Amino acid sequence: MDITGGEFDGEERINAPRLTVWACLNDPDLLRECIPGCRSLEWISDNELSAAIKISFGPLSATFKGVITLSNVVPGRSYTLSAEGKGGLAGFAKGACDVDLVDDGDDTLLRYRARAEVGGRIAKLGMRLVDSTSTALASRFFSDLNEAIMKRVSM
Numbered sequence: 001m002d003i004t005g006g007e008f009d010g011e012e013r014i015n016a017p018r019l020t021v022w023a024c025l026n027d028p029d030l031l032r033e034c035i036p037g038c039r040s041l042e043w044i045s046d047n048e049l050s051a052a053i054k055i056s057f058g059p060l061s062a063t064f065k066g067v068i069t070l071s072n073v074v075p076g077r078s079y080t081l082s083a084e085g086k087g088g089l090a091g092f093a094k095g096a097c098d099v100d101l102v103d104d105g106d107d108t109l110l111r112y113r114a115r116a117e118v119g120g121r122i123a124k125l126g127m128r129l130v131d132s133t134s135t136a137l138a139s140r141f142f143s144d145l146n147e148a149i150m151k152r153v154s155m
Contacts, residue, residue, distance in 0.1 A: 015107050021149060051067070
């Protein structure tokens with residue numbers, strides 16, 4: 001079986017207090033709006049969410065169903081999200097993302113470091129396509145999250 005993966009990191013400045021950002025990062029309704037291709041997202045235990053997310057890697061598109069687990073939780077500051085999903089004939093995807101929130105004046109710096117791995121048909125598309133798609137999806141998510149938080153704060 002072909003397996004490929006990569007790592008990437010980034011930072012998003014959010015014009016909101018850290019605890020507001022933290023609350024939003026734990027709100028499945030808000031996250032569902034921000035995760036590209038998210039079909040469903042709901043808590044199934046204190047530290048697990050069930051998810052279905054449609055992702056396109058170049059010419060290949062699949063809906064991945066799986067579980068997202070929160071670990072290394074430091075309330076109001078950081079956690080690790082680990083996800084694993086199966087996309088039928090397309091293969092599987094799994095990964096983890098360390099999220100840290102840092103006060104910066106009235107703003108919050110959201111720093112992330114993510115690792116992704118795919119297997120099956122998706123892996124045959126090549127590392128460069130998988131990496132660029134993963135990076136683009138993460139960038140879009142954090143940008144959309146920032147926008148959603150700004151809307152919530154201004155209400």
